[in-house]
Amino acid sequence: MDELLLFAGLIAIFTLVVMPILVMISLSRSRRNERELAQLKQTVAMLQQKLAKWQRGETGSSGKPEIDLPAVSSVRADESPVHNELPPAPVAQPVAHAASVTVSAGSAKLSQPEQASPQIPSQPRNRQPDMFTGMFSTLLAWFMKGNPLAKLGVLLMFFGLAYLLKYTVERDMLPIELRLAGAALASLVMLALGWRLRIRQQLYALILQGGAVGALYITVFGAFRLYDLLPHLLAFALMLVICAASVGLAVLQRALSLAMLASIGGYLSPLLLSTGGGSHIALFSYYLLLSLGILAIAVWQPWRQLNLLGFAFSFGVAGLWGINNYLPQYYLSCQLFLIANMVIFGVLSLGLSLRTQVKGEKVIDGVLLFGPPLIGFGMQYHITLHWAFGPAFSALGFGLAYLLLAWVGLRRFPSLGRQLAISGLALGSVFTTLAIPLALSAQWTSMAWALEGLGILWLGQSQRQSRVSYSGTGLLLLALGSALTACFNGIHALSFSLIFAVLALTWLGASWLWREANLLVSRILLGGGTCCWLAALTGGLAATPLPDADFLFPLAGLIALSALIWHLGSRRLGWSDLAYMPWLLWPAMLLVLLYQLIIDNSLLVAGWFNLVWLPVLAIAYGLLKREEGRVKPYMMQQGLHLSLFWMLLAAGTEVWHLTQRLPWGMDEWRIAALMGFIALIILLLLWAVRRGVWPFAAHQRLYTTLGLLPLAPCALILLLSGNLHDGVMIDWHYLPLLNPLEEGALLLMFALLMWGSLLRNRFAAVLPWSNAALRISGLVLLFWWGNGLVMRLLAYYSGIDWQPAALWSSRLVQTTFALLWMLNALIIMLWSTRRGERRGWFGGAGLLGVVIVKLILVDSANGGGLARAVGFIGVAILVLIAGYFSPLPPKTGHKDGSVTANEGKHEE
Numbered sequence: 062m063d064e065l066l067l068f069a070g071l072i073a074i075f076t077l078v079v080m081p082i083l084v085m086i087s088l089s090r091s092r093r094n095e096r097e098l099a100q101l102k103q104t105v106a107m108l109q110q111k112l113a114k115w116q117r118g119e120t121g122s123s124g125k126p127e128i129d130l131p132a133v134s135s136v137r138a139d140e141s142p143v144h145n146e147l148p149p150a151p152v153a154q155p156v157a158h159a160a161s162v163t164v165s166a167g168s169a170k171l172s173q174p175e176q177a178s179p180q181i182p183s184q185p186r187n188r189q190p191d192m193f194t195g196m197f198s199t200l201l202a203w204f205m206k207g208n209p210l211a212k213l214g215v216l217l218m219f220f221g222l223a224y225l226l227k228y229t230v231e232r233d234m235l236p237i238e239l240r241l242a243g244a245a246l247a248s249l250v251m252l253a254l255g256w257r258l259r260i261r262q263q264l265y266a267l268i269l270q271g272g273a274v275g276a277l278y279i280t281v282f283g284a285f286r287l288y289d290l291l292p293h294l295l296a297f298a299l300m301l302v303i304c305a306a307s308v309g310l311a312v313l314q315r316a317l318s319l320a321m322l323a324s325i326g327g328y329l330s331p332l333l334l335s336t337g338g339g340s341h342i343a344l345f346s347y348y349l350l351l352s353l354g355i356l357a358i359a360v361w362q363p364w365r366q367l368n369l370l371g372f373a374f375s376f377g378v379a380g381l382w383g384i385n386n387y388l389p390q391y392y393l394s395c396q397l398f399l400i401a402n403m404v405i406f407g408v409l410s411l412g413l414s415l416r417t418q419v420k421g422e423k424v425i426d427g428v429l430l431f432g433p434p435l436i437g438f439g440m441q442y443h444i445t446l447h448w449a450f451g452p453a454f455s456a457l458g459f460g461l462a463y464l465l466l467a468w469v470g471l472r473r474f475p476s477l478g479r480q481l482a483i484s485g486l487a488l489g490s491v492f493t494t495l496a497i498p499l500a501l502s503a504q505w506t507s508m509a510w511a512l513e514g515l516g517i518l519w520l521g522q523s524q525r526q527s528r529v530s531y532s533g534t535g536l537l538l539l540a541l542g543s544a545l546t547a548c549f550n551g552i553h554a555l556s557f558s559l560i561f562a563v564l565a566l567t568w569l570g571a572s573w574l575w576r577e578a579n580l581l582v583s584r585i586l587l588g589g590g591t592c593c594w595l596a597a598l599t600g601g602l603a604a605t606p607l608p609d610a611d612f613l614f615p616l617a618g619l620i621a622l623s624a625l626i627w628h629l630g631s632r633r634l635g636w637s638d639l640a641y642m643p644w645l646l647w648p649a650m651l652l653v654l655l656y657q658l659i660i661d662n663s664l665l666v667a668g669w670f671n672l673v674w675l676p677v678l679a680i681a682y683g684l685l686k687r688e689e690g691r692v693k694p695y696m697m698q699q700g701l702h703l704s705l706f707w708m709l710l711a712a713g714t715e716v717w718h719l720t721q722r723l724p725w726g727m728d729e730w731r732i733a734a735l736m737g738f739i740a741l742i743i744l745l746l747l748w749a750v751r752r753g754v755w756p757f758a759a760h761q762r763l764y765t766t767l768g769l770l771p772l773a774p775c776a777l778i779l780l781l782s783g784n785l786h787d788g789v790m791i792d793w794h795y796l797p798l799l800n801p802l803e804e805g806a807l808l809l810m811f812a813l814l815m816w817g818s819l820l821r822n823r824f825a826a827v828l829p830w831s832n833a834a835l836r837i838s839g840l841v842l843l844f845w846w847g848n849g850l851v852m853r854l855l856a857y858y859s860g861i862d863w864q865p866a867a868l869w870s871s872r873l874v875q876t877t878f879a880l881l882w883m884l885n886a887l888i889i890m891l892w893s894t895r896r897g898e899r900r901g902w903f904g905g906a907g908l909l910g911v912v913i914v915k916l917i918l919v920d921s922a923n924g925g926g927l928a929r930a931v932g933f934i935g936v937a938i939l940v941l942i943a944g945y946f947s948p949l950p951p952k953t954g955h956k957d958g959s960v961t962a963n964e965g966k967h968e969e
Contacts, residue, residue, distance in 0.1 A: 241284050248276035259314060267316040274307040274319070278327045282347070300347065303327075304354040312361045320358055320367050327351045328374040341382060341391065345398040348375050352405045359412050368409045368429055375402050376436050383440055389447045396444065399437055406433045407466075434459060434488055438495075453500030460493030487532065490517055494536060503547035504560050510540035511567040515574075522574045530575075534582065537571055540564060541589070558600035565594035573636065584638055591642055594623065613653045614670035620649040621680040628684055640691075643684050647704055650677060654708055664715040674712075681705055685756060699763055702756055706768050713738065732783040733805030739776050740805075740812035743769060747815055765819055776809055780842060784849035787856060787863035795857040797850060806846055814839055844885070851881060875919060883912045887942060894951050902950040 255269030281303065285296030304327070311320035328351060331344055355371040358364065379398065387395065410429035438459055445451030467485030494513055498506040518533030520526075544560045552560075568590030575583035598619045602612045624643035631640035657664050664671060685701060692698035716738045720731040746764060749757040757764045788795050788802045797803065817835040852874065856863050861871050868874055889905030892898075 237288050237290065241280055241288070241290065244276060244280045244283075248273045248280060251276070256310075263314070263316075267314060267319045270310055270316075271307075271319045271321065271325075274303060274310075275325065275327060275329070277303050282331055300350060304350060307354070311358060315362060317362070317364050317366065320355075320362075320364060321370060324351060324355065324367060324370055324374075327354075328370075328378075332378070341386065342394050344382070345379065345394065348378065349398060349401055351375075352402060356405050356409060359409055363412055368406070371409075372406050372429060372432060375406075376433065376440070380436065380440055383443055387444060392444055395440075399440055399444075403433045403437050430484055431488065434463065434492070438492065450500055453496050456492045456496035456499055460489045460491070460496060462489075463492065464489035486520070487529070490532070498543070503543050503550065504552055504556055507540045507543035507547060507560050508563040510536050510543060511564050514540060515567040515570050518571050518574055522578065527578070530578065534571060534575075534586070537564075537568060537586070540567070541593075554600050554604035558597045558604065561593045561597035561600060565590045565597055568593055569639075572638070573634070576636065576638065587638055587642070591645065595620070595645075598623070611670055613656055614673045617646075617649050617653045617677055618673045621646055621677040624684065625680050628687070640688070644701060646677070646681055646684070647701065650681070650708055651704075654711060658711065658714065663718045664712060678709075682756075689756075689759070699760065702760055702763060703767055706764065707771065710742070710771055713742070729783075729786055729788055729800065729802040732779060732786065733801035736776070736779050736783065736805035736809040739772050739779070740809040743772060743812040743816050747812075747819060750819075762823070765816070765823070769816060773813075776813060780806060780809065780846065784846055786853075788853045789857060789863075795853065797854050803850065810839075810842055810846070813842070848878070848881075851877060875915075879912055879916055882908055882915075886912065897951045899950045906950075 251269050252273035255266040255273060258266035258269070278300070281291070281296055281299045285291045291299070307319065310316070328348070331347060352371050352375055355367055358367060379395075379402075383395065406429050410433075438456065441455045441459070442452045445455050463485045465485075467482040467489060490513070494510060497509040497513075501509065514533045514536030516533070517536060518530050521529030521531075521533055541564060544564060547560065548557060568586050572583045572586035572590060575586060598616060602616055602619075605612070607615065624646040627639055627642040630636065631642075682705070685705070688698075690698075692701065717735060720734050723731050746757055746769065750761045750765060752758070783802060783806060786802060788800050798807075817838065821835045852868065855861065855871075855874055855877060856868065859871075859873055861867055861874065886905040886908040889908065890902050893901030893905060
């Protein structure tokens, strides 16, 4: 009953599905043939009419008949020219640009017109396969060409026959021999039918032949593998015959469709009929036979689609099998299968590239060139994983093989040598690079990758190949990542230093190679290489027994030595960007100095390590001297000079630390030492400027203004705070002007006066008020310190306690200051009258007013006494003197005091 239902179903499918489709296809083809026949008749009629006109003398101006030729449809190279596949053309529609036909008396021949050359549309050139055309898009394009319905029908029939065979096997419906014989007979009938239709319906015939070949594959494989009806050698021979026959049919008919369908059937047959317990050797041998068939086809027809199909099935099925079923004892068979397929598809890639070249273009199949090694190495890694260094040696072997391919490409194939060499070099470099981390630790991998990346970059730059250059640069980045991974896992300080030293040298070399091709990349690599070098120096010092607090000093020395090497290298190589690297010495010096001043609170804590400052400063000033005028921009050069000088001034704060060690009661010595130190710096710099000492004379404006600017607030603070001391020291008698406090102040004010004089001369034209400002500032400082001197003298020799309350309540102090201030006011007013300085006179008058207010509010508030009387009388006498000689502010231009006085009397 089941057999009857099966046959009934087949008949129903054939009647309801297959027959209507065949009828529709036949009707469509017949209508198309009728249209083409009508078009040909129309063309012949037109040719006959124009030929008759020419024979009667009815020709154009050129004396030649102009005959419009109809368009001829082009046929793709991968299919045979079949008239039935031509698209329908409109009847009696001439082509826009046609050739002319010239017929002579003795013969007729085709020629071009004599006067006007016709524009014949060029036939579209078959587009050559792009290097990275997708494999699946290529297969899909093949399926959609020609007659996709016929291809789909044969594929569905193929699956149906396969499932039908399985169904009959599972239910034991027919004898095994009968089933196989029926399948083989049906396949041969379909093959014969396809061969018979090759002239009339060539595309359809090719599809039938392909399906028949696939069915024969299934039949032979099933008889051998499922039922053991055929011995191994006979089954292999039959497979070989089928493969050879399919190759012959495909090549004879130039039929890509036949080759594709036959190959699909061959590759699918072991998968559809598999029971899960077969030998992988039989599967690999069978697939290897099919791949050899594809290779044989490529000798006559380089069909890329067929090559991609074989690559997908061979590596895809083998890879899936290996993931689920591979065992170490299968190594030899799997290794041989992998090597054979890589050789086969490598030859296919090379053959396709050689056979499909276009003038002016170099075509390389990127899928077959890069796909087998990349996927194959994944399989190789899997089958050698059970060995300690199996993956590493495998990667090394792959790399050497493709490097050899690059060399052979240059020697044997001149037309493709450059492309093959680049591709082989890229693959060889990748696999050689991959062998390193598979065999070595992260730290050794980092160094190896760095050296290899530099070599690849050099090769890319020498060959002007930007992709190769960027690949080498990317490998340098991977080297840095591997180094950081090693550091994260923990390594010794010496290993850390070695790794980053190699990275620094390779990155600096890479920056040198990129300097002309890409300046941005060169500068990034230069910065990264410099950072790696600093890290290497730090790691090397960390490995020494130096204390953590002292390693900064030798680090600064090493950075100074590195700066000198960078400077010499930039001069030797003419590398302008490298010339900026020596200035990293400045941040290093600042770091060490801040550590000493903030963390250690003193420079002397470092001990003999301070000797490092001597060569460091020598190198720093040597760099400034050699690069004088070359540092761009100019502001950067000034900043380097200024920052180095300020660091030296900051180092001078050690004098303050030294003075803090003085015993109690030596405050005057402490302040005097600081004031003398600041005065000495100012005077030495002014002396260097006048003597032409470099760099102060070369940049005198910079050093005398901004350079000394930090000392100004320090000097003012010392003068203000120092004047509040009594000047008395332990076992030291106070002598006015002959004690450390007064002498230090006088020396500092003298230095400030000299500095101010230089600034006044320099900025007189720019700042007209600088002269008056300097004069007023000097007078204020002298007035302030003079008052302190008088107060110390009165306190020491009168026995007044140096306390604010005692000094304020002392009548001697108040009277003395009243008389002293009034005397100063008198002197200022008289001098202003003599010089004609109205502003000076008003200043003295203001001081006189202060004295008067002081007498009324301060001196009188403490009661009577001789001191108050003396104060009032003395001030009154001085006021009278001032009223006689300088009663009014002088007019502008009058410098004679007598004239001013007479004018004053006349006004009274």
